[in-house]
Amino acid sequence: MMEKEIKLKEIRAKLRKSMDGVVSTSMREKGLKYRLNFGVNLPTLRQIANNYDCDPILSEMLWKEDVRELKILATLLYPIDDFSEENARKWCREIPNQEIRQQVCMNLFQNLPYAHDLVNHWVSSDNESIRTTAYWLFARLMIIHSVQIPDIDCTTLVRNAVNDLSSSDFFLRQSAVNALKYAGRLSSELSREILEKVKIMADSGIPALQEVYSLLKFEFDNN
Numbered sequence: 053m054m055e056k057e058i059k060l061k062e063i064r065a066k067l068r069k070s071m072d073g074v075v076s077t078s079m080r081e082k083g084l085k086y087r088l089n090f091g092v093n094l095p096t097l098r099q100i101a102n103n104y105d106c107d108p109i110l111s112e113m114l115w116k117e118d119v120r121e122l123k124i125l126a127t128l129l130y131p132i133d134d135f136s137e138e139n140a141r142k143w144c145r146e147i148p149n150q151e152i153r154q155q156v157c158m159n160l161f162q163n164l165p166y167a168h169d170l171v172n173h174w175v176s177s178d179n180e181s182i183r184t185t186a187y188w189l190f191a192r193l194m195i196i197h198s199v200q201i202p203d204i205d206c207t208t209l210v211r212n213a214v215n216d217l218s219s220s221d222f223f224l225r226q227s228a229v230n231a232l233k234y235a236g237r238l239s240s241e242l243s244r245e246i247l248e249k250v251k252i253m254a255d256s257g258i259p260a261l262q263e264v265y266s267l268l269k270f271e272f273d274n275n
Contacts, residue, residue, distance in 0.1 A: 060113055067121050070090065086120045088118070097124050101128040114129065127159040135164060157188050157189045158192055161189050180224050184227045186209075191234050210245065213229075216228040217264055232268060246268060
């Protein structure tokens with residue numbers, strides 16, 4: 053454990069040297085709040101991660117810190133083969149904001165062999181943050197596979213995503229729209245089904261919902 057503590061101190065020192073106060077302040081003003089944010093850009097974080105072997109213990113230590121860069125490094129340094137479904141459920145519950153959600157989905161969750169199971173379980177969660185992660189992870193899987201993903205329950209995903217289009221949570225709505233866009237690309241039948249479910253939004257009189265309908269209609273009309 054002493055070795056891990058030394059590595060953690062080394063990483064902190066490297067972050068301080070790479071600190072960008074302007075970026076950190078900008079993020080804070082945009083609502084990305086952490087106990088500590090060095091404002092280090094993602095390419096630099098990847099360079100720092102390349103200096104260390106993937107290590108589950110070190111990654112857990114990094115993830116526990118309420119420090120932006122340490123959480124992102126945790127997603128880069130956790131070995132895929134050692135990351136259990138229990139780990140995934142725990143980390144999903146602990147995601148603090150959209151930036152970390154994007155990073156953990158891209159750097160870790162999408163590469164797990166059971167990623168499709170995570171989507172299926174999380175998309176039906178009562179927790180809005182967990183559903184947001186499910187939609188985001190589904191989109192990431194679509195991006196890397198570019199074909200229909202086996203064992204994804206698209207019926208449930210589409211139903212819940214449509215319901216979440218009316219949520220007051222901006223990131224949940226955004227993630228739901230994103231998931232529906234990718235789901236509709238799986239087949240013309242599914243895109244028609246989605247449009248049928250959301251067509252009521254066109255005459256809702258609510259600008260945000262009308263915009264969602266227009267966006268999805270444009271997306272599927274141009275597939």
